[in-house]
Amino acid sequence: MPAGRWSAVRRAWRARRRRFLLVALSIFLLPYLLIFLYLLDFIHPVSTLMLRDLALLRGYERQWVEFEDIAPVLVQSVMMSEDGQFCVHGGVDWGQMRGVVEDALEGEQTRGASTIPMQTVKNLFLWNGRSFVRKALELPLAIVADSVWSKRRMMELYLNVAEWGDGIYGVETAARHHFGVSAAKLSRRQAALLAVSLPNPIDRNAGKPGRGLRRLASVIERRASRSGGYITCLYD
Known part of the structure; x- marks a missing residue:
């Protein structure tokens, strides 16, 4: 040449x-x-799963609800089920994360260590599935998001993009779909059932819980009733 x-x-x-x-x-x-x-309150973002459903022409259901219109028992239940240290960590619970890494290095089965900020940025910007690549992207996003958004805004975003069934997104739609009430009217039992279904909302049906799900909900219901000291960042 x-x-x-x-x-x-x-x-x-x-x-x-x-x-x-x-x-x-x-x-x-x-x-x-x-x-x-997403600092702007009037911005109501969608998740990557919602975009996937749109791309596959399946559609989805989601009705945005403000934080003030969500029953506190739901917020308490989700915190006690998903991230009890939500108010005190900076996006990542490093103590939990260190335990996961140690278990992995020892060849033991790892437990979940995802915080609500980590789950929120995953839902908004990343994809489902367990991989080191996704986790490497997720950690700095969670730290930045936690430093930029207030805890109330973080929780509002999380509860409005979380999946609660096939094509069911956000707590308002989930409450109406599973229990026929608004998010503001959820009972403590209903809130606990929704909270414990979050890790696997396709297989865990909050509206038709099996024995195992009811047992988990009872545990979270008791924890939520004693969660006053854990939620000070959300309620004055």
Whole structure:
């Protein structure tokens, strides 16, 4: 190949590589920009699962509800079930995370250590499934989101994008679908059932709970009733 032609090919390759790197960097930075955008109360973001349902032409149900219109018993139950240290950590519970890493290094079965901020950014920006790549992206996003959003805004976002069944997103839609009431009218028992269904909302039906789910709900119901000291960041 003539030297001039080879030089042109190399320049074209470098240009394509720069464009690829710019696109990759833009995709990587976009969630961080959206974190600041989602500070605005009138912004009601959708999750990546909602976008998937739209792309597959399945559609979804979600009715946004403000934090003040969610029954406190639901907030208490979700905290006690998903992230009891929500008010005190900075997005990541490093003590829990260290335990998971130690278990993994010892070849033991790992337990969950995802905080509500981690689950929120995963729902908004990432994908389901367990992988080190996703976790590596999730951790810094959770830390930034926790430093930018108030705890109330974080909880509002989480409860409005969480999945509670096939095509069922957000606590308002979940409350109406499973119990025929609004999120503001949930009883303590209903709130506990919704909370314990969150880890696997497709198989765990809050409206038709099996014996195991009812037993878990009873545990969370008791914890929620004694959660006053844990929720001070959300209620004055």
